[in-house]
Amino acid sequence: MSGAQILPGTLDLLILKAVSLGPEHGYGVLQRLGQLSKGELQIEQGALYPALYRLEKQGLVRSEWGSSENNRRAKFYALTAAGRGRLSEELASWERLVEAMEQVLRSKALAR
Numbered sequence: 059m060s061g062a063q064i065l066p067g068t069l070d071l072l073i074l075k076a077v078s079l080g081p082e083h084g085y086g087v088l089q090r091l092g093q094l095s096k097g098e099l100q101i102e103q104g105a106l107y108p109a110l111y112r113l114e115k116q117g118l119v120r121s122e123w124g125s126s127e128n129n130r131r132a133k134f135y136a137l138t139a140a141g142r143g144r145l146s147e148e149l150a151s152w153e154r155l156v157e158a159m160e161q162v163l164r165s166k167a168l169a170r
Contacts, residue, residue, distance in 0.1 A: 062098040069101065069109050070118075071152060074137065074145040077119055083132035084110055110135055118144050 064072070076082065076090045084107055091099050113119045118141035126132040137145065 062095070064099060064101065068152075069105060070113060071145070071148045072099070072101070073106070073109055073113060074118060074141055074148065077135050078137045078142065078145055081134045081136040083124075083126055083134050085132075086126070087135065113141070117141075 072091055073087060076087050076094070079090065082090055084103070087110070088101055088103065088106055091101055110119065110121075114121055114135070117138055119135045120138050121133045121135050123131060124134045
């Protein structure tokens with residue numbers, strides 16, 4: 059069985075959360091999300107890098123060049139104050155959605 063499918067519109071939230079845990083380079087973000095999800099979330103690099111660029115353009119993450127753990131030049135991403143605010147909003151919205159979905163999915167048949 060392959061990993062869980064990422065729902066449309068959730069990639070930015072996942073990236074913001076991963077980067078909120080500490081600055082990380084792009085491939086490191088992929089690894090962090092894989093570890094945090096116990097391997098269930100497999101994000102393609104072709105989706106990650108445009109999302110990081112978009113988040114940076116929106117001012118939600120900032121980047122700076124540094125050296126990766128294997129001494130390669132890499133762009134490291136960190137959350138900005140605006141990114142922390144967006145993450146907080148998105149998490150609250152996600153939690154409301156999950157709660158509502160659980161209520162519906164755990165409901166029993168109504169007596170007639």
